[in-house]
Structures are given as structure tokens and as C-alpha cells.
Amino acid sequence: MKNFFKFTNGAPLFPTNTTKKTHLLMVLSIIAFCLATAAAQGSKFFYCSHYTKLLVLACVFCGCIGVLVFFNATRRMDENHIVFLMILTGTFLRCGYVLLSGLYERQHDAGAFTGMGTDFVNPGHIGYIEYIYKFHRLPDLNPYQLFAYYHPPLHHILSYLWLQLNIWLGVTEELAFENLQILPLFYSCLCMVVTWKILKVLQIRGSGLYIGLGFVVFHPATIIMAGSVNNDMLTILFMCLIIYESLKWIRNKNLPGLIRLALYIGFGMVTKLNSAVLAIPLGTIFLMHFISVLRSGDRMAVLKWVRNYCIFAAVAAPIGLSWVARNLVRFGEKPGVPVPGETSPMYTAPYSLWSRLGIPALTDWNFPFPFHPVSAKACNNTWAIMFHTSLFAEEYPAGMPDILLVLCQVTFALAVVFGIAAAVLFVAVLLNKKTEREDRVFLLTGYAVTLVSFAAFVLIYPYTCSSDFRYVAICLIYMAIGIGLGNKHYFSQLMMHETNWLDRIRAAGMHIINGGIVTILVFVNLIYVFWGRW
Known part of the structure; x- marks a missing residue:
């Protein structure tokens, strides 16, 4: 330093x-x-x-x-x-x-x-x-x-x-x-x-x-x-803090770290309940650690960690569940989301499960005009809507200049290709043995639970607005981790000259992904500068 x-x-x-x-x-x-x-x-x-x-x-x-x-x-x-x-x-x-x-x-x-x-x-x-x-x-x-x-x-x-x-x-x-x-x-x-x-x-x-x-x-x-x-941005901040503090706790297992985690989860839940999804990967890490303590045969260590986990629960649960408990006691209401009704043009329930959560058809992507049309009749595939709204929110512009529209088309196509590539890269680097075992379990479980809970949310509340990227914006952090670890494990100038052809392919792949990500970020910011919709 x-x-x-x-x-x-x-x-x-x-x-x-x-x-x-x-x-x-x-x-x-x-x-x-x-x-x-x-x-x-x-x-x-x-x-x-x-x-x-x-x-x-x-x-x-x-x-x-x-x-x-x-x-x-x-x-x-x-x-x-x-x-x-x-x-x-x-x-x-x-x-x-x-x-x-x-x-x-x-x-x-x-x-x-x-x-x-x-x-x-x-x-x-x-x-x-x-x-x-x-x-x-x-x-x-x-x-x-x-x-x-x-x-x-x-x-x-x-x-x-x-x-x-x-x-x-x-x-x-x-x-x-x-x-x-x-x-x-x-x-x-x-x-x-x-x-x-x-x-x-x-x-x-x-x-x-x-x-x-x-x-x-x-x-x-x-x-x-x-x-x-x-409350979206504060929720994402708390989720980022949970990921950060969890990775720190994996490296330095102590009570102060547990208490900070309990506070982040508790306050995250009284910001927006979906931040609780990260309690699942964290609980998995807690279980792995506690099993290792039990196997050690150290009775004092077992009692110490039973106490520590009880303290964690005593801090997180009252804060995180306070709003749920208030509504149950005062109004008899369980957690949920009010819905627009079946007559809404956003209603997706009449469409098949594959149409909503399967691989998007080419028409779902709508590459010629890559914006979210809101209507379920125009597009009801969750993943296509997620990509549309990740770049352009819920904008559906009229009268966009041709040059800017072409740039939107190119940027969106690149975003789809490299978004999928980044997700594959994230999984690949976490399955790589160079990544610590607890990091692998925590990050992979967190990413999987986030996507599964998103899919469940879309099914429970079947409207196109439920597929908005803002509900899974925390995935940006996971993708940033994947890009970072990919460069750490696969990318170096030396690897480009390795005799091992697999290492050379990995290094070349990281070159391409890095270039694609940078290109998308440059293009999309240029689009917003010249869009003129502010």
C-alpha cells in the first residue's frame, strides 16, 4: 500500500x-x-x-x-x-x-x-x-x-x-x-x-x-x-451491503460482522421485503460454517456460535418483520402487492408459461424498435422485457431520429449477446476452483435465488410491469463480480501466448467480453446524451 x-x-x-x-x-x-x-x-x-x-x-x-x-x-x-x-x-x-x-x-x-x-x-x-x-x-x-x-x-x-x-x-x-x-x-x-x-x-x-x-x-x-x-435504490444499496458484508464475514467470521449483516438485512426488509432473498444464500453459508464447527468437536465453539446466530436472529427478525407484524396485527393483512386487475393491458396470465418465462422468440426481442411496449399482447416474455427495461427503462419514444434509432438497435443487440455472455461467464468463474468454495456457494446461490424469486414474482403478479429490470437490478453487481473474476482468472497478456489452447481461448474470450461491455456502455450513454427526453 x-x-x-x-x-x-x-x-x-x-x-x-x-x-x-x-x-x-x-x-x-x-x-x-x-x-x-x-x-x-x-x-x-x-x-x-x-x-x-x-x-x-x-x-x-x-x-x-x-x-x-x-x-x-x-x-x-x-x-x-x-x-x-x-x-x-x-x-x-x-x-x-x-x-x-x-x-x-x-x-x-x-x-x-x-x-x-x-x-x-x-x-x-x-x-x-x-x-x-x-x-x-x-x-x-x-x-x-x-x-x-x-x-x-x-x-x-x-x-x-x-x-x-x-x-x-x-x-x-x-x-x-x-x-x-x-x-x-x-x-x-x-x-x-x-x-x-x-x-x-x-x-x-x-x-x-x-x-x-x-x-x-x-x-x-x-x-x-x-x-x-x-424505494428501489435504497433496497439495492442494502443488498449491495449484504453481499459486501457477507464476503467479509466469510473471510473473518466474527460477531460484529454478524450484527452488521443482521442490521443490513433487517433495514433492507423495512425498505422493501424482496431484499430478504439474500438471507437464503447467507443462511447456506451459516449452515456450512456451523456444520464445520460441529465436526470440530469443540463444545465451547459450538455454544459460542449457537449464541452468535441467536444474536443475529434477535437483531434481524424484529427489525425485518416489524412492518409485516404491524399489518397483520392492525389490519389482518398478509404481505402482498395490489394488482391492476385482469382487464389491464399489462395482464399476462392468459399467455402460456413458456411464452412468459421460456426462451424469447425473435418477435419478443423486437430488435427494429427495442423498447418496452407495456402491452402484454405486444410482448409478454419476462426476459425480453427485462433486457428492454435494463437499457431504456419503460420509455417508448416516438419520432426518434433515424441515426439514434440505429444506435439503439445496435446497442440493444450487443446488450443481449454480451448480457448472456456475462451471465455464462459469472457461472463459469464461480465453478472455477480458483474461486474460494464459500464464495462460490454464496454468490451462485444468491444469483440463482434472485432469478428464481423474480420468475416467481412474475407468475404470482402476472403483469408486464412485474418484469421490469429494476426488480433484479442487483444482478448488475453479480455481473460486475463475474467480469472482475473472469479477468482475474482468464485474462492476461501471458495467457494469449500460452501453448495451452484452452487458456488462449479463455483469454481471447475475455478480450471480446471486455470490448463488448465497454462498447455497450459508451453507446448507451451517447444515446441518453442525444435523446433529448429530459
């Missing part, structure tokens, strides 16, 4: 030489960017024309990229410098997106607010937050009677506190509600930092670290969710 923050000529770029302080600098920079974005939303900049804002932001972004390229070309950066500037650039992209997008643009189940001047109770996530803001309490009505109120309340409570702070600082009510986007922006930025830490725990360096991290930093899904007002 020596000289970690120095130029090759000895001149320091940053004032420290530790990864821990790099992490602190990243978080402080993210906080500063988010607060600056909140301030900019109330400035004249927010009210200038779209293209003026875009020009200013593009110039700043190009400056960030220029600094990164310059220092890299002059060999004046090490790994931490590159990671710091990548995350800073990703933070800027997210801040720019929030400034270019209003409160009601590209939202999911947002609802509306009418302000303190009325006693209206409004639906949606914004209405949920407004209810707490108006009445200073959780909704005392049956949460299934008003849309989005069935969600656990942690995100909405935090949003209320942020809203109240804005009001206390003299911000107008309208701008305070506009600033609800700042918290998801903050969560999205923190996800980049946690992804970096996950890759570091797995000892991924060099091109594997940069491309794996870049996949999360520049993927449009987390950028778009940075401007959301619902």
Missing part, C-alpha cells in the same frame, strides 16, 4: 496513502456533489433551457474524462486514482441526470403531492411521503387501500426527514419535494463505492476492477434510478 497516492515522480495527488482514506474522500465528494445538486435545483441553472444545461454538464463531464485520460496516459495514476475518478465521473453523471429530470419523469408508482395547504391523502410513493410530512405519523389506514402504501416505510421516513430539513432551511415546498430525488441519488452513488469494496474483497485488480466497476458506474439502470423517488 506504500506510495498508493503518489505520482510516479513522487508528487502526491491525494493527501493520504490508504484505501480507507480514499473511501472517506469518495463519500465526502459524493455528499458534496449531492448537496450541490440540491442547491442547483433551486438556482437559475435549473430553469434554463434543456440544451443549455446539457451543454454545461457535457463540458464538465468531458473535463472529468480528460483528467482521467491525461493522468492515465502520463502514467501518473495508480489503481486508487483511477477508481476515485471513475466514481467521481459516475457521481457527476447521476447528478446531471437528476438536474435534467423532473420529479415526475421516468418514475415508478410515484403518485403526486398537493402540499400542506390541503388535507388530501394522495397515492403513490410521493403521496406516502407527503402523508408522513402532513400528519407526522405512519399511515393509520389499511396500507392496501391506497396504492404504494403497502411498502415498508424506511425509505419514506428518511425522505420525510430530508423533506422536513429542506423546509426548515427555508426551501419552498415545491422545491423541497423536487429534492426528494437527492436521497436516491446519494444511495446510487454509494452503490458504486460498495461495488468497488466488493471487488477489492475478492482481490480483483487491474482491468477486471476497472471494467467490473465501470459496468455498475456507467450502466443506465442505476443512473435512472438515481432520479427516482421510490
Whole structure:
């Protein structure tokens, strides 16, 4: 770690030489960017024309990229410098997106607010937050009677506190509600930092670290969710933290790590219940560890770990199940999701199981116009919808310029090919014996459970909106891990000259996957810059 923050000529770029302080600098920079974005939303900049804002932001972004390229070309950066500037650039992209997008643009189940001047109770996530803001309490009505109120309340409570702070600082009510986007922006930025830490725990360096991290930093899904007002982004952050803390615990099994895991799972569940899916791979690791303790024959160790796991349950269960218990006791309601009804054009139940969850037909992909049409009649295949919404959310644009449409077609086709390749790579590297056994079990089980629970969700709630990529956005982290480990295990210049033909094929394959991922990220960000829909 020596000289970690120095130029090759000895001149320091940053004032420290530790990864821990790099992490602190990243978080402080993210906080500063988010607060600056909140301030900019109330400035004249927010009210200038779209293209003026875009020009200013593009110039700043190009400056960030220029600094990164310059220092890299002059060999004046090490790994931490590159990671710091990548995350800073990703933070800027997210801040720019929030400034270019209003409160009601590209939202999911947002609802509306009418302000303190009325006693209206409004639906949606914004209405949920407004209810707490108006009445200073959780909704005392049956949460299934008003849309989005069935969600656990942690995100909405935090949003209320942020809203109240804005009001206390003299911000107008309208701008305070506009600033609800700042918290998801903050969560999205923190996800980049946690992804970096996950890759570091797995000892991924060099091109594997940069491309794996870049996949999360520049993927449009987390950028778009940075401007959301619902609980998706906070849920993904908690799931990232669960993965990170689990990988740490595998390496250093102790009680403090268990307690942190219990808190992340508990608070994840009171943000959104589906974060509990990661309890399954974690439970598998706990079981493997406890069996090894039993086999050791050490009675004191057995008692110690029985106690530790009881403490874990005593912390996680009351927090995580508190919302479920409240609704059962007060309203007799079990966990679930209100549905639009069978007359909705999104209703997919009449279609066969293969049509919905099987291999998509060529018509499902709709390569000539690769956007989600919403209607089940047009497309009801879960995997095709997942790919459509991963790149372009639920946009269905009209009048798109021909050049931009061609770029969308090419990017989507590449995304399908390399998305499948990345999934295969993820499984391959985890089956590789170079990957630690507990890591293999935890990550493979987590990925499988995420996809199976997604498929089950689509069947239980048979609507095209249930197939939106946001429900499995945590898979971006798994793919980043796969890319990182693939580069670690298979890719090096030496392997390209190996006499073993299998090693040469693997190295060449990683070259192609790396190039494909970078191309997709460049193309999709160019599409969003020139789309003009903000």
C-alpha cells in the first residue's frame, strides 16, 4: 500500500496513502456533489433551457474524462486514482441526470403531492411521503387501500426527514419535494463505492476492477434510478451491503460482522421485503460454517456460535418483520402487492408459461424498435422485457431520429449477446476452483435465488410491469463480480501466448467480453446524451 497516492515522480495527488482514506474522500465528494445538486435545483441553472444545461454538464463531464485520460496516459495514476475518478465521473453523471429530470419523469408508482395547504391523502410513493410530512405519523389506514402504501416505510421516513430539513432551511415546498430525488441519488452513488469494496474483497485488480466497476458506474439502470423517488435504490444499496458484508464475514467470521449483516438485512426488509432473498444464500453459508464447527468437536465453539446466530436472529427478525407484524396485527393483512386487475393491458396470465418465462422468440426481442411496449399482447416474455427495461427503462419514444434509432438497435443487440455472455461467464468463474468454495456457494446461490424469486414474482403478479429490470437490478453487481473474476482468472497478456489452447481461448474470450461491455456502455450513454427526453 506504500506510495498508493503518489505520482510516479513522487508528487502526491491525494493527501493520504490508504484505501480507507480514499473511501472517506469518495463519500465526502459524493455528499458534496449531492448537496450541490440540491442547491442547483433551486438556482437559475435549473430553469434554463434543456440544451443549455446539457451543454454545461457535457463540458464538465468531458473535463472529468480528460483528467482521467491525461493522468492515465502520463502514467501518473495508480489503481486508487483511477477508481476515485471513475466514481467521481459516475457521481457527476447521476447528478446531471437528476438536474435534467423532473420529479415526475421516468418514475415508478410515484403518485403526486398537493402540499400542506390541503388535507388530501394522495397515492403513490410521493403521496406516502407527503402523508408522513402532513400528519407526522405512519399511515393509520389499511396500507392496501391506497396504492404504494403497502411498502415498508424506511425509505419514506428518511425522505420525510430530508423533506422536513429542506423546509426548515427555508426551501419552498415545491422545491423541497423536487429534492426528494437527492436521497436516491446519494444511495446510487454509494452503490458504486460498495461495488468497488466488493471487488477489492475478492482481490480483483487491474482491468477486471476497472471494467467490473465501470459496468455498475456507467450502466443506465442505476443512473435512472438515481432520479427516482421510490424505494428501489435504497433496497439495492442494502443488498449491495449484504453481499459486501457477507464476503467479509466469510473471510473473518466474527460477531460484529454478524450484527452488521443482521442490521443490513433487517433495514433492507423495512425498505422493501424482496431484499430478504439474500438471507437464503447467507443462511447456506451459516449452515456450512456451523456444520464445520460441529465436526470440530469443540463444545465451547459450538455454544459460542449457537449464541452468535441467536444474536443475529434477535437483531434481524424484529427489525425485518416489524412492518409485516404491524399489518397483520392492525389490519389482518398478509404481505402482498395490489394488482391492476385482469382487464389491464399489462395482464399476462392468459399467455402460456413458456411464452412468459421460456426462451424469447425473435418477435419478443423486437430488435427494429427495442423498447418496452407495456402491452402484454405486444410482448409478454419476462426476459425480453427485462433486457428492454435494463437499457431504456419503460420509455417508448416516438419520432426518434433515424441515426439514434440505429444506435439503439445496435446497442440493444450487443446488450443481449454480451448480457448472456456475462451471465455464462459469472457461472463459469464461480465453478472455477480458483474461486474460494464459500464464495462460490454464496454468490451462485444468491444469483440463482434472485432469478428464481423474480420468475416467481412474475407468475404470482402476472403483469408486464412485474418484469421490469429494476426488480433484479442487483444482478448488475453479480455481473460486475463475474467480469472482475473472469479477468482475474482468464485474462492476461501471458495467457494469449500460452501453448495451452484452452487458456488462449479463455483469454481471447475475455478480450471480446471486455470490448463488448465497454462498447455497450459508451453507446448507451451517447444515446441518453442525444435523446433529448429530459
